[in-house]
Amino acid sequence: MTIKDVAKKAQVSIATVSLVIHNNKRISEETKLKVNNAIKELNYHPSRSARGLVSQKTGNIGFILTENHFLRSEPFYTQIFLGAEFEAHNHEFYILLTTVPAIAKSKTKLPRFVLEKNVDGIIVAGTVPHKLVSLLDEHSLPIVYVDYYPEGKESSAVLIDNFGGGKEATEHLIQLHHRNIAFLGGDITHPSIKHRFDGFKWALDAHAIPFDNNNYIVDEVDTSRESGYKAAEKLLKINPGVTAIFACNDAMAFGAMQCVKDEGYSVPQDISIVGFDDVEIARTSDPELTTIAVPKQELGCEAVRLMNRLLESKTVTSHSVTVGIELIKRNSTAVKQ
Amino acid sequence: MTIKDVAKKAQVSIATVSLVIHNNKRISEETKLKVNNAIKELNYHPSRSARGLVSQKTGNIGFILTENHFLRSEPFYTQIFLGAEFEAHNHEFYILLTTVPAIAKSKTKLPRFVLEKNVDGIIVAGTVPHKLVSLLDEHSLPIVYVDYYPEGKESSAVLIDNFGGGKEATEHLIQLHHRNIAFLGGDITHPSIKHRFDGFKWALDAHAIPFDNNNYIVDEVDTSRESGYKAAEKLLKINPGVTAIFACNDAMAFGAMQCVKDEGYSVPQDISIVGFDDVEIARTSDPELTTIAVPKQELGCEAVRLMNRLLESKTVTSHSVTVGIELIKRNSTAVKQ
DNA sequence: CTGAAAGCGCTAACAT
């Protein structure tokens, strides 16, 4: 089934068929209909190879993820990929997924699809080694970063409204009459975590709530459940009167929740807890976790849209979009007793 | 950088370059060297579009996964994908990953890459709706199934040695002098589970160990941790003297372990437990879980190899390969007290 | 052992 077959069936030239496919306006409605019918009847799909050959485009987008992000049990980045895959349909793209080591090797290699020029652009999701970013830059391919922004240069990116999320989470607690509110974080140099913390501080400030060293624990090495447990332990020691906790992500929130329970407090009666991410188990934990929902699939979707714009406009103007978050009220927060 | 540039640089014709690339034997060592040097110096990579156009192949392989398999927290299928991605390098394939709904919709649609003929073959990992299998069959594309085998027709597949695994797990317990050994299963109509159970029974039989209704619980609806807990509860009620448990997978093993502990027994002193899969946390649980390791990446790797063979031999002879398993002895099993 | 040339399916500039 080639364009020739369609042309023959519709009794037109192959050029006309091509024009119809590309929605060229200078084709009469009549022939357009004839051709479209033929296309449908023959179940014709243009050959991507032939198209690629003349257009010098592949129609593929590379999707780069670190191995641990891809394999980790909370399917955060897999959700982003899924959103991208989905949106790719609307732009006739195919997505080539590949993983890279999380830490730069001495001999960092670029993904094969970059070396072989088998993609028109690249989506990089999550933090990746600096080395990779600089290697990628040498190839002057359009790049869209998701949930990550390389320092020191203008880039196109799709980002989470971390500041807004931190703000909303905190204001939710404030509205529940909490005044002694603590932030639990780890890996605080990571921009996302830092911005959540900033939103937290901003909200406290906006409501004239004092803030001091007893109101945050941010020196954990990572943002795992275990770190959440440890951070909460420290917090309860230095600030026993705390009535609400905003954890920088759901994992830490669950760790904190466990610790709080182990120490004999109940959630949310004694202490309210808010997380960030809205992972799957936040819906089924006991109590169900109030958290800031991040529209994961939408992140991927927006990344593809942005890539499409980049690819269409020859002028490579970098541009960032921020996707909104949403406060999901569940049962881990309550009015201060 | 086209084949022409290489030809010019190496002072030969483009045909010669092409022949060198394809390792044609009737090229002198001398020109081969000249050409290969030129290729390296120019960092030349053949255009896939041009190749595809003439060879009528895309160089792509489709990888189909159900959505819940892709998103589930235990990265079993993501590991398989990774193995496939990795092996794809060696055969110059690109892999297009896509997910399908786990339950057939009224209007089940084939993945886009099938409809648009943008793949040379398809790898299907894990159980998928029957509807999808039959739709796929209409397209006469080479298909390799992984960890799944559609009923009622010859297919190429890469399978796990479930029987052997069940056998080894059970024999391990027998060697530790256990005689009252139970099997915990769920979703028993699933071939993989059934074969593990078969291996269990075979091993008991081979060692002349009696087997009756008290030695298995297989009526759980699924193979989750919760089901493992429930199954163990039932087991301890009907068979209080049990000293060893073989759970059909690690999730159920962990559930069972929890239950056994909650009931006041200790693992492995009172009761030994063996799982199946070797998930990540089996290494870090308390006690660390003895289990049957499934080489997940190897499954994907073998799938690509098999696909490659299918694609090379015109005669589409379906063929199955079974990858071996390995007993990993950790601390959840011990000699019977 | 190597080169010339046809042609894969499509797009886009140019003709009509």
Place this chain on the structure above:
DNA sequence: ATGTTAGCGCTTTCAG
């Protein structure tokens, strides 16, 4: 409004 045609980069006969 539609058709003709060159050519994208490569593989593959067929000649030499």
